Amino acid sequence: MKLTVLGATGSIGASTLDVVARHPDRFEVVALTGHNQVELLAAQCRQFRPAYAVVGSAAAARQLSGLLKDAGLRTEVLHGADALVQVAGLPEADAVMAAIVGAAGLPPTLAAARAGKRVLLANKEALVMAGAVFMSEVRRAGAVLLPIDSEHNAVFQSMPYDYSGDMARGGVRRILLTASGGPFLDATPDALARVTPEQAVAHPNWVMGRKISVDSATMMNKGLEVIEAHWLFNAPAERIEVVIHPQSVIHSLVDYEDGSVLAQLGNPDMRTPIAHALAWPQRIDSGVAQLDLFAVGRLDFERPDLERFPCLDLAYRALRAGGNGAAVLNAANEVAVAAFLDRRLPFLGIARLIAATLDAVPQAALPDLAAVLEADRQGRTTASEILARLDCAAA
Numbered sequence: 001m002k003l004t005v006l007g008a009t010g011s012i013g014a015s016t017l018d019v020v021a022r023h024p025d026r027f028e029v030v031a032l033t034g035h036n037q038v039e040l041l042a043a044q045c046r047q048f049r050p051a052y053a054v055v056g057s058a059a060a061a062r063q064l065s066g067l068l069k070d071a072g073l074r075t076e077v078l079h080g081a082d083a084l085v086q087v088a089g090l091p092e093a094d095a096v097m098a099a100i101v102g103a104a105g106l107p108p109t110l111a112a113a114r115a116g117k118r119v120l121l122a123n124k125e126a127l128v129m130a131g132a133v134f135m136s137e138v139r140r141a142g143a144v145l146l147p148i149d150s151e152h153n154a155v156f157q158s159m160p161y162d163y164s165g166d167m168a169r170g171g172v173r174r175i176l177l178t179a180s181g182g183p184f185l186d187a188t189p190d191a192l193a194r195v196t197p198e199q200a201v202a203h204p205n206w207v208m209g210r211k212i213s214v215d216s217a218t219m220m221n222k223g224l225e226v227i228e229a230h231w232l233f234n235a236p237a238e239r240i241e242v243v244i245h246p247q248s249v250i251h252s253l254v255d256y257e258d259g260s261v262l263a264q265l266g267n268p269d270m271r272t273p274i275a276h277a278l279a280w281p282q283r284i285d286s287g288v289a290q291l292d293l294f295a296v297g298r299l300d301f302e303r304p305d306l307e308r309f310p311c312l313d314l315a316y317r318a319l320r321a322g323g324n325g326a327a328v329l330n331a332a333n334e335v336a337v338a339a340f341l342d343r344r345l346p347f348l349g350i351a352r353l354i355a356a357t358l359d360a361v362p363q364a365a366l367p368d369l370a371a372v373l374e375a376d377r378q379g380r381t382t383a384s385e386i387l388a389r390l391d392c393a394a395a
């Protein structure tokens with residue numbers, strides 16, 4: 001299989017290449033992209049010898065070209081957002097790993113769907129922003145959409161093998177998304193008010209990029225995943241439930257009409273869902289250690305606390321509102337997380353900024369990509385303006 005990896009230099013990208021390297025007879029890399037980690041991307045190019053490599057700027061492209069020339073490689077180096085879209089739709093690739101973080105990943109992920117690829121979807125923000133548009137392109141182009149997010153991959157594995165997007169026909173009652181609860185599961189409101197970026201990015205069970213680590217700490221990650229599940233499985237909000245499960249061993253569950261509940265379990269390592277989607281419907285070695293149930297010992301479950309973690313509630317609210325709600329939520333969240341990491345916003349300010357943005361942006365329908373991008377822009381501008389007022393108030 002010929003593969004393009006968007007966001008190769010990130011956490012998911014590196015895990016993808018780790019699985020690929022275990023099966024040199026099975027996978028060939030056509031293109032790799034990284035935003036500005038040029039040295040790392042050069043090392044990946046030396047190992048996987050792609051035909052194309054994409055970086056964020058002309059300066060990064062010159063630097064990468066130099067490094068690759070010294071290594072005697074003929075990889076063509078491109079740069080910018082259009083180049084991402086171009087390599088996502090290359091005719092010579094069968095599959096695209098969509099692992100760019102945030103809204104920047106939407107245009108290339110959509111391009112891969114439009115080109116009818118096997119799309120391995122890690123970039124949940126793309127689906128949250130543009131769910132209806134994205135899913136209709138997937139259907140129109142006959143793309144095969146396989147979820148990489150561990151919860152959705154678990155749901156996919158636990159769904160009827162011929163699931164058609166009709167929960168009633170599949171006999172599915174509920175989707176149960178598990179959540180570790182993040183590093184502050186038991187923190188008091190006072191402690192939450194003092195959380196620093198360093199504490200927020202240190203997740204107890206998973207090693208991830210900075211943005212998704214903060215999302216896990218606020219539980220916005222689970223909120224985005226509820227919206228993601230809505231689109232992937234055509235499930236209404238009231239049939240998607242979140243269950244706190246601190247061990248992160250059960251990755252999610254499907255509850256059936258007959259009382260059966262099917263789940264997928266495994267060690268918390270993204271190489272499992274990545275290997276699953278790369279090889280589907282077959283199975284391949286991922287490098288992940290065998291699950292030791294005796295070492296795990298016990299599995300605990302609890303209800304999420306929406307008062308301490310209001311972001312989850314905001315995401316349900318945006319999903320129920322429909323239209324531009326989820327795109328505005330996602331945009332405001334990206335602004336808020338960046339401000340928190342910059343120490344311009346306290347941890348509890350993230351939810352407040354998102355709520356204020358949702359209140360300020362009028363509802364609108366999202367019939368096409370232009371409307372999605374406009375909702376994203378409006379969400380960002382409004383959140384930034386509210387943030388600037390907060391800065392003034394604090395000065």
Ligand code: NAD
Pocket residue numbers: 006007008009010011012013033034035036037056098099100101102104122123124125148149150206207208209210211212270
């Ligand atoms: P990361 O920060 O480690 O990597 C992000 C990648 O995107 C990097 O390759 C970076 O160069 C690239 N990138 C960043 N900004 C860009 C821009 N403006 N234009 C082009 N490329 C850009 O993130 P990650 O943890 O690997 O997460 C990637 C995606 O996968 C996210 O959407 C995240 O929500 C999702 N995801 C991650 C995990 C995980 O365990 N890390 C699990 C589930 C879902």
Ligand code: MG
Pocket residue numbers: 149150151225
């Ligand atoms: Mg997840």
